[in-house]
Amino acid sequence: MSIATLDNSSSLAFLRSASLPSLIEGKIEQMILNGELAAGERVNELALAQQMGVGRSPIREACRKLEQAGLVEVIKNRGVFVRSVDVQQALDIYEIRGALAELAGGLIAERATDEDIAELRDMVGQMDALAHAGDVDEYYRSNIAFHARLAQCTRNARLIEMFQGTDKELHLYRHRSLMQPEGLVVSNKEHNEIVQAIAARDIKRARQAFKRHVLNGKTRAVSAIPKEG
Amino acid sequence: MSIATLDNSSSLAFLRSASLPSLIEGKIEQMILNGELAAGERVNELALAQQMGVGRSPIREACRKLEQAGLVEVIKNRGVFVRSVDVQQALDIYEIRGALAELAGGLIAERATDEDIAELRDMVGQMDALAHAGDVDEYYRSNIAFHARLAQCTRNARLIEMFQGTDKELHLYRHRSLMQPEGLVVSNKEHNEIVQAIAARDIKRARQAFKRHVLNGKTRAVSAIPKEG
DNA sequence: CCGTATTTGTCCGTATGTATG
DNA sequence: ACATACATACGGACAAATACG
Numbered sequence: 001m002s003i004a005t006l007d008n009s010s011s012l013a014f015l016r017s018a019s020l021p022s023l024i025e026g027k028i029e030q031m032i033l034n035g036e037l038a039a040g041e042r043v044n045e046l047a048l049a050q051q052m053g054v055g056r057s058p059i060r061e062a063c064r065k066l067e068q069a070g071l072v073e074v075i076k077n078r079g080v081f082v083r084s085v086d087v088q089q090a091l092d093i094y095e096i097r098g099a100l101a102e103l104a105g106g107l108i109a110e111r112a113t114d115e116d117i118a119e120l121r122d123m124v125g126q127m128d129a130l131a132h133a134g135d136v137d138e139y140y141r142s143n144i145a146f147h148a149r150l151a152q153c154t155r156n157a158r159l160i161e162m163f164q165g166t167d168k169e170l171h172l173y174r175h176r177s178l179m180q181p182e183g184l185v186v187s188n189k190e191h192n193e194i195v196q197a198i199a200a201r202d203i204k205r206a207r208q209a210f211k212r213h214v215l216n217g218k219t220r221a222v223s224a225i226p227k228e229g
Numbered sequence: 230m231s232i233a234t235l236d237n238s239s240s241l242a243f244l245r246s247a248s249l250p251s252l253i254e255g256k257i258e259q260m261i262l263n264g265e266l267a268a269g270e271r272v273n274e275l276a277l278a279q280q281m282g283v284g285r286s287p288i289r290e291a292c293r294k295l296e297q298a299g300l301v302e303v304i305k306n307r308g309v310f311v312r313s314v315d316v317q318q319a320l321d322i323y324e325i326r327g328a329l330a331e332l333a334g335g336l337i338a339e340r341a342t343d344e345d346i347a348e349l350r351d352m353v354g355q356m357d358a359l360a361h362a363g364d365v366d367e368y369y370r371s372n373i374a375f376h377a378r379l380a381q382c383t384r385n386a387r388l389i390e391m392f393q394g395t396d397k398e399l400h401l402y403r404h405r406s407l408m409q410p411e412g413l414v415v416s417n418k419e420h421n422e423i424v425q426a427i428a429a430r431d432i433k434r435a436r437q438a439f440k441r442h443v444l445n446g447k448t449r450a451v452s453a454i455p456k457e458g
Numbered sequence: 459c460c461g462t463a464t465t466t467g468t469c470c471g472t473a474t475g476t477a478t479g
Numbered sequence: 480a481c482a483t484a485c486a487t488a489c490g491g492a493c494a495a496a497t498a499c500g
Contacts (some may be wrong), residue, residue, distance in 0.1 A: 080487095
């Protein structure tokens with residue numbers, strides 16, 4: 001009754017607020033980003049339904065959302081397949097992220113609070129240790145958190161969503177192992193430049209620093225570039 | 230067997246290629262953009278299903294896609310509601326479109342073919358007549374087509390999608406009557422500047438011209454601006 | 459505050475289409 | 480090329496939640 005019941009009721013309260021398709025969507029998304037579901041692989045409705053102990057309807061609705069998000073492709077009467085992003089599509093997305101980063105850099109330099117900046121500094125400091133230690137996995141997670149925190153400082157909700165969305169799409173291109181241990185230090189040096197420009201409230205420098213960071217990320221991720229170096 | 234049969238089989242072939250949820254999604258989207266479904270209004274599953282002569286499953290899947298596209302909001306156990314975009318959200322989106330237009334302007338100046346440019350010129354010319362004639366409705370349609378054609382010239386599929394997507398979202402803010410008859414002439418003058426810069430292959434000027442056009446559109450659409458004039 | 463009607467959430471059955479031997 | 484097995488597409492039914500009187 002006591003603790004177990006409380007835990008149970010609280011988890012039920014959570015289930016009440018979040019719809020089942022949304023929970024399933026998050027689960028499938030996680031499976032895709034974790035690589036459990038590889039690019040091009042088929043997403044079996046019945047198998048997932050039985051695995052999760054639900055009917056097929058919530059699975060189907062979740063897949064439609066993922067389709068719109070660009071994480072899966074749905075072929076009528078054939079099934080749902082994890083989207084595979086080719087080089088050209090990745091370059092297109094990086095091109096867009098470069099422009100969004102340019103915008104974001106300026107917004108952050110204008111709108112970030114001193115608390116924001118202090119926190120960003122801390123994160124860069126911690127990542128510096130991870131980079132020099134060569135802890136790729138932990139740096140990877142911290143990198144995501146840093147960019148999420150950075151995006152928040154734009155105070156533009158739609159822009160934050162676009163960074164998140166395009167980042168997930170790019171995961172379908174970066175076939176794991178997206179960074180060399182030495183790339184970590186370089187990447188974090190760019191993080192530091194961004195934060196420095198923001199702290200100085202230097203809009204122009206912040207725009208360029210953030211844009212360069214994204215486009216350098218493109219170069220790091222895309223090994224064989226067909227056009228436009 | 231003759232013509233009627235052929236027509237029938239061809240329409241069936243179309244139904245074969247496009248999924249029912251996708252067709253319904255387009256239909257609902259059209260109803261929203263046409264104003265048949267007003268912002269904030271509830272989308273009744275059963276009513277739509279009976280109206281379209283289908284079950285509720287395809288309706289629900291279509292609504293999930295529209296939710297991800299940002300055209301509707303789904304509240305658990307309450308229903309689907311046409312999204313209402315407030316002033317701040319509209320400003321956020323215009324901010325993003327400004328950055329995307331800046332990117333697009335440069336890409337188009339680099340990548341547009343001479344045929345593209347000739348066609349863009351023609352469209353601007355036709356719109357000029359419509360603008361001076363004060364034909365708001367026809368100008369409105371031509372304006373959409375012009376921007377779609379312009380986006381195509383970027384040769385960036387994802388960027389094209391983003392222009393389309395954010396444009397639909399903005400429709401939920403612009404409560405009809407988005408342009409004064411005199412605004413048409415001004416707007417098309419900006420179109421002409423964009424095409425001129427592209428034809429001259431002047432990347433910098435094309436970037437600025439396109440960005441200005443979008444941000445001027447923001448000013449035209451947003452009457453009461455709370456911050457950042 | 460309660461009962462009723464309406465609407466959503468989910469599951470499942472059947473039909474249709476696809477892949478495989 | 481055909482038949483079988485399998486997966487998806489859609490509709491209908493039941494349960495749960497909400498809205499209304």
